[in-house]
Amino acid sequence: MAQGTTIGPVTPTVSARAASPLPEMFKDAALFALVTLGLSIPVVAYRTDLGQGTGLGLTGRWGLVAGLCAAVFVLRLAQRLVLGEVSRRRDARTLAAADSTAPARVARPGRIIGPLTLVVALTLPLLAALGSGGLSEGRYWIDLGILILTYVMLGWGLNIVVGLAGLLDLGYVAFYAVGAYSYALLSTVFGLSFWLCLPLAGLFAAGFGVLLGFPVLRLRGDYLAIVTLAFGEIIRLVLINWVDFSGGSAGLSSIPRASFFGIPFTAGEGGFASVFGLAFNPMHRVVFLYYLILVLALVTNLVTLRMRRLPLGRAWEALREDEIACRSLGIDTTITKLSAFALGAMFAGFAGSFFAVRQGFVSPESFNFLESAIILAIVVLGGMGSQLGVAVAAIAMVGAPELLRNLGFLKAVFGEGFDPNEYRLLLFGLAMVAMMVWRPRGLISERTPSVRLGARAR
């Protein structure tokens, strides 16, 4: 480009206005510290103790006073800096919005977080092994990864029903149960392999989705939520009471474990380790399960992303926005709703059969209403319809309670009897309230258009 010919659009400088000069901030903070000093001299500086004799002795606590003043100084400084940055950003945003000639660059957190999460997910067993000094020692992290990915998959599946089609489903865990029991029964009774049972479990769950869908199609909003809630309970109660079929509340045990496409994870001859010339390690199975659920979750994601670009997916979203308009455009709302129900249920069925193969044991206790609530909370917190938001919310919702287990230092603060895990639901509730106040539409509320005219024209 020739020099001197490019006079770009004058970029307005906002930093000069919003961010106050540093000395001014220091003065302000010092003033705060001074006030603290004035306040703390009568209150904090001296402590009265019973002296040797009858009188009270004064103990000076000037170190504490100095500490308080310093803390206030630092906090005030930090506050000013943060506020300055926030208002600077806001100004920059309004200016960018006003400046229509600038291309609208919407900040997309997905650009960085999405691929980063994927890379971490792909390498988690390796990271866990390196971080904990061995595959067996990293088992905790891999198990946690499996748990989180199961919820990510369930969240993505429910996202089709709730986030895209806008049908509030409080009984999603019923389809998860159908999938789990399908695998448990098919494998124990008929001896079918996991790879055969997986699609069957999905089909059964989808069938149940259609079964539920038919009678409730004309319901909307709250009414639909109540019926789906009841459906979830019905499935659970049937599983508890139909003892001949499902083993009742004792559940079904000794479900065949997963094999590596027919090669069992056993120590002996013909096992996974000996076939591949490795030293036997029970962790091989866990790592295999981890990658299995990762692949299942990614397939769910891929299908959902594809569906959003297909007419059926667009019809789901249109249905969420305005059902009457959909009908006037010749869209069969019955079929459209049913397809959303069936597809969402199918992924729950896949996840359910993975659950059964991982645990080796299923019982109705695993499929109570709380599970439905957690999955729904993941979808709502993540931002309805946002794939990345759901993944992040699943990590937060499932990973955070695990984090609480490791907060041993809190015992030093609150006393020996303090168990952070007991406060799990309280913190959970607080987080929910905070979310509803600051991000009422979920972590990632921005909707990405399924197709762009601008990008194609260019």
Next chain:
Amino acid sequence: MSDATGLTRLATLKDEPPAAMPGGPADPILVVDHLTMRFGGLTAVGDVSFKVGRGDITALIGPNGAGKTTVFNCITGFYKPTEGMIRLRQREGETYLLERLPGHDVNRLARVARTFQNIRLFPQMTVLENLLVAMHKPLMRASGFSLAGILGLPGYRRAQDEAIAKAAAWIERIGLTHRADEPAGDLPYGDQRRLEIARAMCTDPVLLCLDEPAAGLNPRESADLNTLLRLIRDEFGTSVLLIEHDMSVVMQISDRIVVLDYGIKIADGTPDQIRNDTRVIAAYLGVDDEEVAAVEAEVGLAGTHA
């Protein structure tokens, strides 16, 4: 049509032309025949018959509460009329009995599209997506009911490119190219009105029903709307039936006007005939027929028509 199911075959007459009803256009696309709609004890529409000429713009007017929107809802399948027949005859001779079709088939098979009095766009979806949703039927077929689409077969991609080209052409016609990728809910009111009409047109209708398309538009936007409606009639050969209160729109573009009052048709004719119809004027002024002359003299209208 090959995909006519049992139910729709019931609603399809192969050969019988619409019965001769005295008066009206010679080649009607839509014949509303003794239509009655009752809600409990209330007769919203009582024995209304009229015809919509092929390639015409027909206006349905009347004071508030006259039953215009009820007639619309009957024609477009949102209500099942208590009595009467609504016959739509396509150019190829296929005749549909609209009152017997399930709601969405009125658009899908009989190709009647509509807009709503209170705009019903998909507010969070972009302008382009709104139009693509309207092309659900051809795209659905091209995507093999999603199976071929999931696998990413080229047939679907081609169909989608065609659909996008068609949508882009409509977006350009309504002057929204620069906002094509913005959520429809963010558009100004007038743009939303035009977008809703474009969306209805993307379903390839033979009859377009517009419920108060000019409501809330300023005079310039009304004039733009007139141009758009003429374009739809002349270039696409789509017949238009519209409800409208804005007389500048009605009188300028209508080929024919039907007037309802209290659920009963009181007049049917060309704009000139309607303008001079005593009963219409009486209905709009809210007085009895005999008092029209006196009231007109009072408000200084006398002599404006012969």
